[in-house]
Each structure stands twice: as C-alpha cells, then as structure tokens.
Amino acid sequence: MKQNKFMKFMTSRALILALQIIASGVFLYFVYLTKMLPVKYFATVIAVLVVLVGLFWGIIQSAKKKEAENNKTSKRSIISKVLSLLVSIVLVIGSTFVARGNSFLDNVQTTTQKYVINVLVLKSGPYKSATLEDLKGKKFGRSYEKEKSTLNKALAKMEDTIDTQEYTNYDTYIQLADALYNGDVDVIVVGEQYKEMLQVNHPGFDDETRIVKSYEFEKKAKAVTTAVTDVTEKPFTIYITGIDTYGSVSTVSRSDVNLLVTVNPKTKQILMTSIPRDCQITLHKNGKMDKLTHTGIYGVEETISTIEDFLDLNVNYYARTNFGGITNIIDALGGVVVDSQYDFVTLHGNYQIVKGKNEMDGNKALCFVRERHAFAAGDFVRGQNQQALLKAMLEKAMSPKIITNYQNILSAIEGCFETNMSSSEIKSLINMQLDDNAEWELFNVQVSGDGYTTDETYSMKGTSIYVMKPYQSQVKKIRKLIDQVEAGEKITKKDTKGLDGEQ
Secondary structure, rough: HHHHHHHHHHHHHHHHHHHHHHHHHHHHHHHHHOOOHHHHHHHHHHHHHHHHHHHHHHHHHHHHHHHHHHHHOHHHHHHHHHHHHHHHHHHHHHHHHHHHHHHHHHEEEEHHHEEEEEEEEEEOOOOOOOOOOHOOOOOOOOOOOOOOOHHHHHHHHHHHHHOOEEEEEEHHHHHHHHHHHHHOOOEEEEEHHHHHHHOOOOOOHHHHHOOOOOOEEEEEEEOOOOOOOOOOOOOOOEEEEOOOOOOOOOOOOOEEEEEEEEEEEEEEEEEEOOOOOOOOOOOOOOEEEHHHHHHHHHHHHHHHHHHHHHOOOOOOEEEEEEHHHHHHHHHOOOOEEEEEEOOEEEEOOEEEEEEEEEOOOOOHHHHHHOOOOOOOOHHHHHHHHHHHHHHHHHHOOHHHHHHHHHHHHHHHOOOOHHHOOOHHHHHHHHHHHHHHHHOOEEEEEEOOOEEEOOOOOOOOOOOOOOEEEEHHHHHHHHHHHHHHHHHHOOHHHHHHOOOOOOO
16 A cells, blocks of 8 residues: 555656656756856757756646546556656766766866886896895896986885895996896886986887886976966967876876967867977976986976977977877777778788778777887977877767767776866856857977987987978978968968978
8 A cells, every 4th residue: 555655656746846856946947057058058958958857847737637528547647757767867967977977077177297117127038027025135227317306206116025135226228227137136126207318228128028026106287388368268289198008097108299279269270290209308497418318217297397398389288198098088089980091011910001091999090190110200200190099089079979879988098198277267268169060170290300329319319310400491480381370360271381391
C-alpha cells in the first residue's frame, strides 16, 4: 500500500514538472558561470526552457481535466510526463558537460614549472633491475655544470632513504654520461633538462638507461609576460612551446616547438610565426650565443625573454604541451588527417608518410612533426609540418562529431596542456567568437637561415653541434608583419610571400 502511494507520488504531475524546473535552473546556473555564451543566446536558452515548462504545464492541465471527465489516465498525460522527464535528463547531462568544461578551463592555468632530477643506471649493467635501496654504497656520479641548488635538494631527499653517499664530480654532463657507460660509476644523478648533453656521445641514452627514481621540485615561473587589458579588443601574442619530454607538461626541458601566435580580435587576423629549434639566438640571461631549443633548459621565462629580444616584441601569454600531450589529444580526437608536402619515412617510429593526405593517430602524428633529418631544409620543413598538424587538429576539433567524445577530449588535454592565460580571458574569446561567428584569416611565416656546425654555443660549449643562423632580412620583415597585425593594419598573402614556405 505504502509502495503504491510512493510510486504515485513519484509519477505525479507536480513532481515531474518540479524536476524539470529544477533541472532547467541548474543548467542555466552552470551556463551563466561559464561566461562564454553571449547574452542574446543566453536569453534565447532561457526563453526556450520557460516555453518548455509552460508547454508541459498546459498539456498536464489539459490532461487533468480530461481524466476528471473520463475517470481514467489519458495517453496525453503519460506522454507529457515521459517527455518532461527526458527533458530533465538532457538538462542534467548538459549541466555536467558545461561544468566539466568550466573546470577544464580553470585547471589548464598555471605559472609553475617542475624541475625533475633522475637517478639513472644502465639497463645492460649489473643494476638494471635495482631499487634505490639496492644502490646504497654504490659509486655515484654527479655534475654541477649548469646548476647546483636543485640537484642538491634531490641528493638530500635521496640520502633520506639510503643514507649519505660518496660522489665523483664531473665538470660536464658529457663526461658524466661517459663515466656511466665506461663503468667508472654505477649510478648518475642528473636533471631531465640536460638530456641532450648526455646524448652527445650516446645517442641511444634514453633507451639504454633506466630511471630508478625521480625527484620533482616545483618553482613558480618568473612573471615576464604582460596581459592585455581586454583580449576581445586589444591585439596580443601567445608563445606556444612543445617540450621534448613525456610525463608532466610542467617539466623544464628543451623547447622543440616554438610558435608565436599574434592575434588581432578586431581585424580577425592571426599571424603564426614558427622559429626553428636550432635557430641561433642571444640568451637574454647573459648575452651568450646559443640555439633556441636550449633556452628551455633555463625555464620558460628565459625562452620568452630571449624571443622578445630576438623579434623586438612583447609576449602577452604562453601555452605549453609535450610529446605525451600531443599523442593524447590526437588520440582523443579520434585521429587526424594531415596534408604533407613530401614523401618520407620518419626516423622515430619508421612511419611512411605520403605526399598529400595522411591519416594519423597520436604516435604517428608526433613522429611526423618531430622529423627533420629526412629533409634538406631540416627544421624549416619541420616547422611547416607542425603548422599542418595544428591545422588538422583545429579542423577535427571544430567538427560536430566531436561532441560525442567531448569528455574524453577534455580529459586528454587536461594535464598535458597549460597556459598562463586566465580562464576569464579564454571565456571572453569564446564568447566573442560565438557572438559574431566571424571568419578568421590565418597567415603562416617562418624564420629561416643557413645551417652550420659550431662548438661555441653557451649550453654545449666545446661540443660540435648544428645551428641555424637566421637571415636578418627575413627577421626584419617578420618583425614588421607582427607590428602590422598588432597595430590593426590588415596584411595579405602578398605580405607573407617568401616567408611562408609555400612552393
């Protein structure tokens, strides 16, 4: 008897309509919190939800009168209840989607960096399966070539586990790696960002060594960017970097991808400037010559300040991802179709790339954008491929089919993409785009130059490595183009001719 009354209550017209009103209110609340939906659309959503409530209320009242006259439940009443419940369910699902998106925008913001110190052994050595405790009393090697503070913090943490150890000091990371391979030491402790130095005499270092233990230290990035007052009104430049590591995207490492995206929200033009990783630059910190990728070793603030000096501009925001981020995002998108200008086989992964359209999953796409040895123009072509992949990702992300994989995509991006642009600024840009639905003009330019070999770079002095000396005439033209976009002057394909790499 009590159960029948409960079921009757649960299926009552008043309760079902109340559920719809509550679900509508919750949905509107979450949509309002995002600040992304323009007022005209938000007002439309409110109007639609009010009309739906009024419609079901009218149907229920009409059905109620007929039921009183006929003394039986009408089909119209049953249908209206079912439809009202379905609307409520859809609104609840919609609320979770909106809340998830809002949470995502908050979580991708960061101003911190992670310095990772690794304890490494050779896979082929006697300690290939050793735990940290097994290494107690073994021969440890270390180097203070570029920094000391973070390494000492890691050593102190390590010694909390295995007591005080004795160390052999080496002047350079190259000597440190040699000592491990030669058996002079059993273990080395070194920062993740110095991987390139460790690979100089041992190209297979990553595959031939094993990380026994890692220590991470967070440090707030020095504020070197200046946000604009209103991203929907003022031009701004974002520095996008891709670091050459897996794991946490906050890890300090070499900057393999270096893109400047200059946006003018009034003229609806975007200028994307690609700077090769091997580009010869002058370090901001000490005025020494180095190549761009090495600036990442000293933190994102050094890379940004160095690029600002190089192109005589102000960077307003930065965003970063890494190898793991690229593969995760593309796999979550369900793969992408990338247009390649060349036939080649990738060094990493041994993938066959054909001239024209190529279907790619995350790993294939990563190997595609990392390739440079297959081309005479090296990094210049790699820059083109990076832009081609970005275009393919944007096209896939804007496809209506993406809605069905919405949650997976946000989960994939979260944790492998970070930016110091505030969520309110990102939301205001989305709001602006939804409001005017404008078409944007995208222009691509690349810094190019002549390659040469030198042993005079600051980060790897004494080691012969490849560097690209940029054409100063091109750098001046790119500076002028960036100035034009920032000043609100419209640029054309004619202005980018000779700088965009198109054949």
